Amino acid sequence: MSVPETKPTVVVLTALPCEYAAVRKHLTEAEELEHPEGTRVERGRLPGTPWYVAVAELGEGALNAAVLTERVVAWLRPEALLFVGVAGALKDDIKIGDVVVGTRVYGIHGGKQTPEGFLVRPEAWRSSHRLEQAARFALRGKVHLKPIAVGDVVLADSKSAIAAHIRHHFNDAAAIEMEGSGVAHAAHLSSRLDTLVIRGISDCADVGKAGSDASGSQPRAADAAASAAVAILGKHRPATGRTSGSGISGDPQEGSFRRSPRHSDHLDLRDSALEGPRAGEPVGRQAPTQVSMSHRPGEPERDSHRPGEPERDVGHAHGPVPVATADLPAAPAGFTGREDDLARLLPVLDPSADTESPVVICAVSGLGGIGKTALALHASHKAVAHGWFPGGTLFVDLRGYDDDPVTADQALLALLDAFGMRGNSLPQTTVAQYALYRTLLTQQPRPMLLLLDNASDPAQLTPLLPGTDRHRVLITSRHRLTDLPARLIDLDTLTPSAAAGLITKSLRLSDDRDDRPAQEPAALAELAVVCGNHPLALQIAAAMLRRRRYRTIGSLVTDIRATTDPTATLALRPIFDLAYTRLPEAQARLLRLLALAPTAEVDSGAAGASCGATSEQTLPLLEELAASRLVTPVPSSGLVRWRLHDLVRAYAAAVVASDPSLTEEGETARGKMLSFYLSRTEAADNHMRWLPGNPVPNLFDDRPAALAWLDAERANLVAATQWAADDRHALAATDIALTLGAYLDWRRYFDDYVTVSQAAQQAARRRDDRDREGVAWNQLGYALRGSGQVMEAIEAHTRARDLHRAAGDRNREAGAWNSLGLALRTAGRSAEAIEAHTRARDLHHATGDLNREGMAWNHLGLALRKAGRTEEALHAHMCARDLHRATGDRHREGMAWYHVGLALQETGRTEEAIEAYRKDLEICREFSDWYGAGQTLTALGRIHDSAGRPTEARVAWLEAVEAFNRAGASSQAAQVQVTAESLT
Structure with missing residues (x-):
């Protein structure tokens, strides 16, 4: 259909x-x-x-x-x-x-x-x-x-x-x-x-x-x-904060996604770096493809900034969108003591179970650190090993007990990303995204497993549940989710024998000659008691015993009982106290600083930056903390990241807060971490904007490496921008926010985009930093327009324009006029859009910025064509082409050729239009811009078909299918495939 x-x-x-x-x-x-x-x-x-x-x-x-x-x-x-x-x-x-x-x-x-x-x-x-x-x-x-x-x-x-x-x-x-x-x-x-x-x-x-x-x-x-x-x-307004929102994609003859409204004003970052899954195949494991991500018309300048005026609420800013993975995290080593719970859980996961009313959802609940995720992962790996889920697995951490839990709409974006649906393959409205998600699940004929970890509210989950009983959903939560139609499995602390068994197994895994449990059964039982039979406390205690290999279990029990609060909740405080005080100072300091990181998971580079060291110098300390079970290594794309359990993180943060000198140390570390993130974000952004002929940016080997780093660090980067609320860190956090704009726009993480732009605007206003505030308002306009809030976007761009005008910054004023024109055209106000782009063109011409003048000409052409003034639009696009050619901006020259082709086609000049499309296609291939190539080939097929050349049309459309597939735009590829097949 x-x-x-x-x-x-x-x-x-x-x-x-x-x-x-x-x-x-x-x-x-x-x-x-x-x-x-x-x-x-x-x-x-x-x-x-x-x-x-x-x-x-x-x-x-x-x-x-x-x-x-x-x-x-x-x-x-x-x-x-x-x-x-x-x-x-x-x-x-x-x-x-x-x-x-x-x-x-x-x-x-x-x-x-x-x-x-x-x-x-x-x-x-x-x-x-x-x-x-x-x-x-x-x-x-x-x-x-x-x-x-x-x-x-x-x-x-x-x-x-x-x-x-x-x-x-x-x-x-x-x-x-x-x-x-x-x-x-x-x-x-x-x-x-x-x-x-x-x-x-x-x-x-x-x-x-x-x-x-x-x-x-x-x-x-x-x-x-x-x-x-x-x-x-x-x-009423299109949904924001509920998804990536409701942008507008226009008639393909207007060159919608690639050269008009949203992406043509920002960066032409082809949303095509990763290839999606083929029908019927397991989810995930697609390799990245190199993609051209050059600078786009009208983008906000990162180092230009400013506004002022009363604050205006543009919607609640959520925490960062999570990352979903198609590969399950590793099963925990030394899993024990949950045999009965595992026996209850596994049969429910079996999609072939012979039952009249299959249980699609199973929820594991219990206290923090009780072992919910360990049980869920252990069961999931067993189910996969049994061959129950040939359709694949999806895992996402909903961060239900963070200050900003993941919303269902944010989780949806992550799950679609794991399916390979990103960039231009991703629908722009919330409703369409949910429809696509349900379609993908429905069309997957083989059972899949969705593991939704760390949920706190049924509202995070309900919209994500599959509409078929073919798949299974496994949820973990500290709450008993009685509002869901789920099989509920409640975890309690371990039995005394299971608690002793966990310590014994942990010690034997480390050293099979460690016979202390057999030699000290009474002390072992007492250790389980002082740990409250709580799995996390037991694991930390076992790690202490491994580090004090030749001391008795009884000596550890004595040390724990000597701490100040042996009756603390969950019996964890004395365990944490003892584990922390036994750490060498370098490790203790690193643990404290990790607790102050933007999120609970960082890489070695960020960890090192926080304490003024390199990643190589910090790695041994991280490994020692992992051996103490205070930090968990998380393999990721061939590297290792480091995660603090939320209870450990809360403990270490409390240690910092209790001592003014440690608090100051922590604030210094935050500044160092922000500097680390800013330098790498700027380097990654430079790679995304790089054009042939320019110096190759350092720090990353190539564009895919820069993009992979941004993808991995997105949650930390978005969270770090919220430190802009602290005047001490406002400047660096604001600059990170402004540098992230192009990436977030390209990935269509509009929730994140609004969040970081708001943080930058508010911080710049507090500091009376009108330059940055202006750029932040302009960037916020892009984010709002991307999320479908066009009227709010117009207001944001207007604020940016007025601030830059008041400051006498004509070039930035011109950029704001250009952005405003795009929003006005999206709102259907073509006459006002033409006026705005004309002002932008004239201002850029006056300042001698030929490249941005070319951008303004191109956008003016779009607005003129929207108003039905095709001959004038053709002239505007040709002016853009000539200016970009004169400045050596080949990528934008190609975009202008594309729009020249569209305008020529509308005026009936078929052969000239075909030649313009071919010029653009040559440039798209030069830049490995496969999404742009797909659009241009689609236009070529359409014009050949209109001219009565079905063979040429079919060839162009089949080449477009190949280009869209290379760009990871599977939905566009499928649509063009149907069109091509209609000619056979």
Whole structure:
């Protein structure tokens, strides 16, 4: 089924022609779309909002509404769904012409007829909280926010039995209509779809209904409902903080992803470095491909900065998006004492288990450090060894007990990334991303295992659960997740014998001649007691015994009992105290400093930087801490990273906080770590922007190596930018945030992008650093536009422009004008966009910046073509081409050739357009820009097809398939493959 290109879309459903007309008249630039099964909608822009609105007429009846709603939602993948039309009033204080916004929808016909009478079994669906809040604020005092009753009956008699039934069982309902329950139920089946029913009152559901209808009340009521819907959408915004958001991808003939709105203003970083999985193959293990990532038109300059004015909230900033892996972390060595729990867990994971109701989800819960993850990993590795999951595994740490836990939408991005869906293969709206995720799981015919570690809230999990019982989900949490339909396995501390066994096994793994457990059974039992039989405490105690190989177990028990707080919670404090005090000073210092790192996991370089040493000097200390079980080595892409358990991290941070001298030491270490991260982030960014002929940046061997470092360190880098709130670290943290912009935009981590940009803007404003604040506002505009918040993006770019203008910085003012033009064009305000790009062009010309003048010309051409001024657009693109050629910027010259080709094609100059496309294709291949090559080859196929050359068209499209596959853009490759096959 062909799906229209992704846009931040609201579907508005209607039942009657007058309802459809009332909504349709609010739309501009409408186009007709047809589903393969014949369902038709019109989709257009809703002026003054970031939304595209698709309006459909369903006809009457709840059943028809339910079927067509589900079809339209699956087809268009909207972020929100409104059901707009007319209804009858059920309350005396609700008059004809009023509007009722449904807080709930009641299905009134459910029940059971018994000898004692009719027993009601009502169904009810709540409206979206976000949309309901938008309605309250947009229409305060102008509408009724009340429940709405729905039944397959036209109610025209207020004294009828059905009217009495409604008054008795649904006495808070304010209106009645016929389709809302079908819409609400279908919407309920679509995960996380914001839904609202809006009804204009056309009659009073009494004998006067016919007269009211005859007087024209229905069209008037429909108009009132449609106007209310428009007001609500003016307040409602595409989801942010819930996903990477809702950017707009346009007509491929406009050169959408590659050369227009979002990426053409920033960096042309082809979202194509990694190849996705093939259908039916296990997830993961794709090798990176070298990709050209050169500087793009209109990008913000990292070392240019400034704004000022009151703060403005642009949405909650979450913690960094996590990383999901297709390879399970290593199974813990020395696993013991959980045989009964393992025996309960393994059969549930078996996807071939013969049971009438297979358990898809299993949740392991228990205290921190109790061994939940160890059990889950041990069981998962056994299941994989049994061959139960040939479809692959996915693992993600939800960081449920961090200050900023991972949201479901952030986890979704990580899981899609592990599937190979990134960059231009990744849909831009939240709804579309969830739809893709569910499709990938559904289309995987072989069982998969999802291990969701360290969850704290069902809200992190529910949207990620597969919609098929073929796959299995294993969850760990400190909480008992009773709200999930899961098999719950609660872990307690170990039994005394199992606790003693854990210590014994740990010692024997280290030295098979260590017979202390056999020689001191009473001391061994006492050690288990003072450790509270808690696995983490036992492991640390065992590590102490290994380090004091020739001392007795009894001596360790004596030392632990001599500590100051032997009754501390979980019996961990005395264990931590003793382990810490026994460390050599260099190791103790490193442990303290690791606890202050941005996240719980760092590489050797960052660890060394914190204490002013090289990674080679720090590695032995890290290995010693790992031997003490205070740090856990985590293999990653052939290297090793180092993780602190959250309890160890909290302990070490408390040690620092308790001593002013250690606190000062920690702040100094944070400064060193920020300097380390900034220098490497700048080096990686230079690699991403590098063009042939320029000096090769140092620190990284090549672009893929730089990108791999950014991917590995993203969580730490995003978290480090939040240190900008501390004046002592504000400058370095702000510069990291501004340097990350290009990478986060390219990877489409818009949650992270908004987070770091906000941190930079606020810190720069506090420091009255107008240069950096201006750049931060401009960068925030890119992030907001990428997440679908176009109006907010326009405001952010406007702030940047005004600050740079006030400072007399004409070049940066020009860059802000250019950025503003892109946002205005995205908002459908073409005339204003043309003016903004013209100002940018003239300012860059005045300052002599020919390359950026070329960028402005190219963007001006896009806006002119959007306005239908194709000949002027062609001239603009040719000017851009000539300027980029004169400055030696081959990559941008290629982009300009591409747009020249599009404009020539629109004017009917076919052969010249083909030659322009070939010029661009040559440059794309020169830069290994396989995504750009795929787009250009697609355009070549389209123009050959239009010229009646099916053979040439098919050859171009098949080459485009190959290019998109090399870029990792599997969805684009599949679409072009279908087009090519249609010519055979």
